[in-house]
Amino acid sequence: MLAVCDLTVDVAPGVVGLVGANGAGKSTLLKMLLGLLPATSGSASVLGHDVATEGPAIRQRVGYMPEHDCLPPDVSATEFVVHMAQLSGLPRAAARERTADVLRHVGLDEERYRPMGGYSTGMRQRVKLAQALAHDPQLVLLDEPTNGLDPAGRDDMLGLVRRIGTEFGISVLVTSHLLGELERVCDAVVVIDGGQLLRSSATADVTAASALLVVEVDARSGEFVDALTSAGVRAHPAGRLVEVELAGDGDYDRVRDAAAGLGVGLVRLEQRRHRMAELFLAPAGGGRDA
Amino acid sequence: MSPVDATVARLTAGSLLGRRRALLLLALPAVLLVLAGVARALSGQDAELSAFLLSSFALGTVVPLLGLLAGTGAIGPEIDDGSIVYLLSKPLSRSVMVVTKLLVAVAVVLVLGALPTLVAGLLLAGTSDGLAVGFAVGAAAAGTGYCALFLLLAVVTRNAVVVGLMYALIWESLVGQLVPGAQALSIRQWALVLTERIVGGRAEALGADSAVGSIGLVLLVAVVVGATWYAGRRLRTLRLTSDA
Amino acid sequence: MTPDVQAGAGPVESGAIHDIGYRHYDGERRGRAAVRRAMFVESARGAYGLGRAGRTKVMPALLLAAMCLPALVGAAIAALTGADELPIAYGGYVLNLQVLVSVYLAAQAPVSVSRDLRFGVMSLYFSRPMERIDYVLAKYAALATAVLVLMALPLTILLAGALLAKMPLGEQLPDYLRAMGAAVLLALVLAGIGLVIAAVTPRRGLGVAAIIAVLLVLSGVQGAAQVIATEQGTRDAAGWTGLLSPYTLVDGVAHRFLGQDSVLGAGPPGTAGALVFAAVTALLVAGCLGLLVLRYRRVSIS
């Protein structure tokens, strides 16, 4: 089964997003970067170390947070992360010290002494992140860190990922299929689907504004569309919204004047950003279920 | 409405006879039969040896292990990974589920425990002293008792197998030897009452007798019925929390 | 090469002191040996529930107590009655309680390895500078140590009891040391068997049942074979049956090489027997290790 095929990309320091549907090859790529999965062809190097030959050296400097559950239920977070730090080569005293530090940074307070079996999804994700940071890596690979988190949890985790990339000075490669969040966090994005590279560019231009306006009025939107078309603006209704094809900046004023003229409320006027969602759905298409 | 549901039986058999567990279930009787064959080839029909083999190995080792594997395996895996929810969300009485699962487990123990004990017994001692039939019936009774008890354990606790082991190995055999009184609560001794009746006079001499009187049978039936009834009640209120 | 800390496009704070901020670590980073030792210590302690939730301590504590009870009683009797000999010999102590050892092994081997398989912890281990052979060696040593403790503690209590009863150390020590030597061998053999079986399935219940089934069947078959062999009148044949179960195998080796009198009667026949017993023991340990390395080479880290 071709999980990842002829992918060529180089990832600069900072926070980089790896986007793809379930089964698009994200986890496979991460395992190859860790030197755990031999690439059938081609080569890769992480922090200057060749993946094929210098696996252990890479794994000493890299932190990995898997997407799937990986925490034993009968041990506490503190005990577990100390153990993991030692397995990364830290002596016991340093491991204990760094664990306390890292658990505080990821926001685990007094629950850290309870067995992890009773942890919520959010707390589990924090422990998984802590064990990836405990040995102070140069690079962390985070596989869908916000999986299963609610909005509050998601924002915390994304804030954390952002802090790791900036304040902690650790490079981050984070994967996700919830696209909105990568927009808010990453400096650059690599989009892969079915194991192939779709696009690799800085986040800014991936979500560049396109020439489409989305307008919503709180009443008489039919008349509103007529007013626009009679003012020479190409507009058509889309559900309770109105889509306007922007011919020039003048159209902004025509929208404003149409709303003012009819005395209706202008609830929404937005440039239809090329949301990553469309970018992601469009090329894959078809019924193939990843 | 019949007390047994064919689909539950088929699902249970499917999860009970998973590849690895089936291997283990088949290995046990296989060893018993090989052993009986070797013993027969080497020392011909020897009553004392046959009784020793049937009592200590067949009834003492193979049957409790089969009961453990079949009894816990009939419902344990489904509760452990949560797939029991597909049974619990059906308009099906919980006691029908438990009875069906018990019958599947007992069937396994009969086919892979009692029957091979009969064959081994015939191989070892022919039909003399009714040893073969006696121990086969004993194996069937003990097997049923073990299945009922261990199935209940699987509903009540996540480490049913370890607790079951502690009962079958430590309580029944180890403690049983040191403290004879403990044998009053041993399923094996209750089943031996049947064996003793079938073997008759020479049961004592051949070591096929039971340390408890015929009250043992009453206790055996009580355990089977009681455990099954209580397992049904507990299944009705089973909470699917996912803690380990 | 640590990337410089670029603080996004916000205004650059000059002179801000991140005192409780994230601190980098530039201390010592040890190699695979230290990693192996850390895994060994954690796993060995875990076999007695140390460092783990309370629930996991119950069963090991119960079994350890059950193992030590007869020794305590024996030591007490010796001390009180001032006997000049222990009521229970060192040599036969473990073999008489082999059921307890088997139950402990069957319960703890899955806790040691199946738990890592079931809860996906392998990917955390193998995403670290640790090879699969390190994992196998650490787990093997840990379980062997745990099983050894289960046997060594009661033997030591017996020794203490003997000394309390003013029995001369010179007399007690040789037997004690022979028994301890046999215990080490038995721990190595049992740990191998236990881990190989437990590593096959992530399901704890099935692992426990499988291990106890193997141990019981082996000792059952051995017992039966021995009875048959003695009836046929050939002591040697009875001796050879010792190969069938780990307990009798180690008892045979201890008998011939450590001079401990064999508990189960017929020891290995002749020097050939002794050599074969020793070879089988070594092969068993090496074989289990080899199987485990093969098994963990195939473990995918998802």
Place this chain on the structure above:
Amino acid sequence: MSTLVLDAVSRWFGNVVAVNDVTMTIGPGVTGLLGPNGAGKSTLIHMMAGFLPPSSGTVTLDGDVLWRNEQVYRRIGLVPEREAMYDAMTGWQFVLANARLHRLTDPEAAARRAVDTVQMAQAESRDVGTYSKGMKQRIKMATALVHDPPVLLLDEPFNGMDPRQRLQLMDLLREMGQQGRTVLFSSHILEEVEQIATDVQVVVSGRHAASGDFRQIRQLMTERPHQYTVRSDDDRALAAAVMADGSVTGVELVATTAVGSRQGGRALHVEATDRASFVRLLPQVAQRHGIRLFEVTPADESLESVFSYLVAR
């Protein structure tokens, strides 16, 4: 047409109160049970599925108590959150087995209909163990539909699904709702709830925080200021003009930093208590002062903000 009624339901485990005095009526259509992790959503669903008795209050389906009443499962289809299924069976065998467990008159036809409804016909002969997350979810839906129940309960159905799989499941739920079934699904992924739930029940730390259409919820919370982001070609002038009106309580000129996606630039944050009059006022004031409006975005209208507002309260 079936209705699930929770009347003053509470549930505690020891001294932890998971659900606290919740009264809720769930009728036909698609209802989203919404709340942060640990808010008591799955406890509620467990009680509605009859797997957990309420510590106080009653949970009934068309008047029948759900606890220890196996017959109620003729009218309930449950899609559990856990992935565990009988992996050694094929998809078809699994759905058929569920049909037989219901003792339906014609299990084959029922299974056939259910598998086709979830569009899993092409993969039905493969073992369930080989299915992707999305396919497993659809087969679970099939097992819940096989006896054509009027009520469908789904526990976190969207968990871990990528957008494509989510869209397929959303269409399916919308279709179930349109057939008049009472569909209840729990989620904390708000995008889905917004798009398909006709009715929303919000639960926050065990309490029933809000119910009704989420826009209604929005209106109900009028006392909370509405936040707007406006970008124009003369923000400062627009700010002055807008402040003159009574509906606006606060205006703030902010520089939007380029974090990740958005470019830098300036914008106006407006807080208005009277939403309706502000949105009508804005275009008129801009027109009068000749200010070009580039962007008018309600900063707090998505369910996400409704939700975090309730959590914060």
